[in-house]
Amino acid sequence: MRRNRLALWSSALAVLLAGCGGQGTDRDDAREPGPAPAVLAALREARAATAAAGSATVDSVSVVEGTRTAAKGSLDWRGRLRGRLKVTVVKGDGPTEFRVSDDAYYVRLHTPVRGRHWASYPHDTADRLAPYASLDLLLDAADAHHAGRARIRGVIATHWAGTVHAAESAVLRAAGIRKQTVDLWADSRGRLVKRVESGTGRDGVITTTTYWSDFGTDVPTVAAPPAGDRLTPGPRK
Incomplete structure (x- = not known):
């Protein structure tokens, strides 16, 4: 049972992180078709603005094959990512704490x-939670495009969308995801104030919806749990 619970939280965190982007692209912009120059320029400007914001509150829900994982808290990405999230797996044992410190990230076990x-x-892997990581992923999409405007929790926002294939992204290949739709x-x-990403991975269809707000919010320093009170699970197979 204890192993099963640890596996549950490992899977939940893998889902939370699998829905996030990552840096880098495998596309050769000089030889392969890609987004229009104006789209690339706008996405790069958005990435710079999001990175410069430095911190925000986070409200995220990931769903994989009917299992829902919710996360709320605040993150600071000035320097190495750090922060705290309250993570809840529906039909799990209730909420737990997710901490990101300078050297690792940690999840508190119920048992x-x-x-x-x-x-x-x-x-x-926690670095993927920074909002600009999703812009990195959309910059990998050959079909990235402007998709209109919408009101997001009271904020008028510009919508960008695209589909990233595993051949275009080492991040997706590492996660075992063949392709992923990205809406920002x-x-x-x-x-960035909202993202929706959906793809099929090792555990089934993964959909993640995340909102960011309160940019520049103060995120308290996060302490790592005592070394004698933590363990390191093996890799997922």
């Missing part, structure tokens, strides 16, 4: 495993 209350994971909305200052 201790080998006497330890926290699971530890590499920090580099940016406010008048270019800061």
